[in-house]
Amino acid sequence: MAIPILEINHLTHQYPDGSDGIIDICFSVTKGDFIILVGKNGSGKTTLIRHLNGLLRPQSGEIKLHGKNILKDLILTRKTVGMVFQDADTQIVGDTVFDEVAFGPENLNLQRNLINTKVTQVLEQLNLIKLKDRNPSTLSGGEKRKLTIAGILVMDPEIIIFDEPFANLDHPGTQSLLSTIADLNQNGQTIVMATHDVETLMGSASRMLIMDKGRLVEDGSFTDLIKKLESHGIKEPCTCRIGRPWQP
């Protein structure tokens, strides 16, 4: 059996006002996984993924990264587990696309030549090289989201976590971002994504976790769990309904 990169053991988080964020969550992430985390609004997806790089701390339970508690070395954790937030704009700090992507490696005090090579490589990989001198504030929503991914990718993370990456993107923007993320996974990048866009991910994601009221209620293959979505209040992709009697 493959050795997990991340092991999430009995994780529980309650917010200070007493609301249950997540309750007794257990699962593991293995190299090459493309996991989507689905569930109704407020089911705990964002709360869970904010624990995966130590942004939130659980009341009980723990997360292990290669066998060690992730809170023991937060710098290593954040380098290994990259996070692309729901609102990509809040992550952008550079004056140009190039500078934005260079920001992380500069903070690691890498040599200038190495930084330039890595940044150029990542901008080429994500098709952003032609925008390298643009001010990030002038980019489209989809381009900004790719820029945020570039800023994470340049740090060579083992896992990239996404929170609703397709929110507010139009169809071409969604398709372009999807193809970027799917290519990364095809090249071995491990991905965990909280999303409401199950249909968009058909054919790309391999595994699905379903959350309900803070609990992880299903963990299995994407194709097996598609049939169970409706019983957890999540809309089944239209393409799965073709040939079945019409239901409002």
Ligand SMILES: Nc1ncnc2c1ncn2[C@@H]1O[C@H](COP(=O)(O)OP(=O)(O)OP(=O)(O)O)[C@@H](O)[C@H]1O
């Ligand atoms: N800062 C907070 N303080 C108190 N309760 C919170 C806080 N953040 C989230 N919650 C509560 O925790 C629960 C889970 O919220 P969470 O944001 O993790 O859900 P989600 O599955 O990401 O929802 P969505 O699909 O709307 O993004 C909800 O009941 C929410 O109201």
Ligand SMILES: [Mg+2]
């Ligand atoms: Mg959320």
